[in-house]
Amino acid sequence: MHAFIAGLPKAELHVHHVGSASPRIVAELAARHPDSKVPTDPEALVDYFTFTDFAHFIDVYLSVVDLIRTPEDVRLLTYEVARDLARQQVRYAELTITPFSSTRRGIDELAFMDAIEDARKAAEAEFGTVLRWCFDIPGEAGLEAAEETTRLATDDRIRPEGLVSFGLGGPEIGVPRPQFKPYFDRAIAAGLRSVPHAGETTGPQTVWDALTHLRAERIGHGTSSAQDEKLLAHLAEHRIALEVCPTSNIATRAVRTLDEHPIKEFVKAGVLVTINSDDPPMFGTDLDNEYAVAARLLDLDERGLAALAGNAVDASFLDEAGKARIKDEIETYTAGWLAP
Ligand SMILES: Nc1ncnc2c1ncn2[C@@H]1O[C@H](CCC(=O)c2cccc(C(=O)O)c2)[C@@H](O)[C@H]1O
Ligand SMILES: [Zn+2]
Secondary structure: OHHHHHHOOEEEEEEEOHHHOOHHHHHHHHHHOOOOOOOOOHHHHHHHOOOOOHHHHHHHHHHHHOOOOOHHHHHHHHHHHHHHHHHOOEEEEEEEEOHHHHHOOOOOHHHHHHHHHHHHHHHHHHHOOEEEEEEEEEHHHOHHHHHHHHHHHHOOOOOOOOEEEEEEEOOOOOOOHHHHHHHHHHHHHOOOEEOOEEOOOOOHHHHHHHHHOOOOOEEEEOHHHHHOHHHHHHHHHOOOEEEEOHHHHHHOOOOOOHHHOOHHHHHHOOOOEEEOOEOHHHHOOOHHHHHHHHHHHHOOOHHHHHHHHHHHHHHOOOOHHHHHHHHHHHHHHHHHHHOO
8 A cells, every 4th residue: 555655646735944954964054054953953843843732833934944044945845845745746736835925034025926936836846846835824823923924925026936825824712803804805806725724733623714704715724623513514514625744733732642633534424535744854754654544444355545645636726737647647556557
């Protein structure tokens, strides 16, 4: 099954830019910036990336954000993330980027956009992996962060060509979703799709808020939706996909154990489930491993895994021709694998 997954063409819809930095890249950036508390030794990083709770995870996450200080750091990170995705046969990825975190640390906004765009184009040409961006508001940083993120995402002189969606991340406790409505309204009016995190660390009401106030088209995590049958039925009826990231939920202690993960309930309720990796090196995983976890939890064979990969393509913001191309590739690969 592992070999099948490794070769399966895939789409990744929920993966964070900084959270995808491989131990090698983190070590390289930490060596470039020796005043940082982040270990330079990839072995020591495993310990450093063990979290006591969600707040601890965000603390550690921000220490890695602090390593990214120049447009060249941004370009290197983005290009290397694309290389890791390509290695896993990811044909298309929507990468969540928090531009506010970089501009507030002094990186020039236009140089930042040039760096990600330059890496995106190089990755597409060299690896064949298509990257698109989701700019997210770090909700806990307040409305100033929301305003800045919205400006960077909607100003025609600044917004990068690869930007397709608008998100909201970070802690949910004490950060109610409805306050971000005006910012999502502006982003949606500018043609961006709405993909907030919700129901990762708080209950189903947060998912309802994301749907009602932020007009979410997909939900990041949505784990607690399982506690609300009406919500599950609503997600299924409106084909609002959940971006499920199983290992992340255990690593941040949002869910106690993999066997208690509600992914099975989602599928049973007819919700469109997609499999994603969130912050793979920080959680000691990658997208291939998340598919293996899903195969175990959902008891899937090759056809089931191919269908799951197809869900991510369906729920993506690719155009119809782009979707058809990857779905054909999935079908051809799977038929070839199963042929006697
Ligand atoms: N599993 C996750 N669930 C949710 N979010 C996740 C997850 N993984 C990664 N993130 C990222 O963490 C960022 C959080 C950044 C943040 O809270 C913050 C607060 C105050 C100041 C600053 C700053 O930069 O100065 C940043 C989010 O924007 C999001 O992109
Ligand atoms: Zn996330």
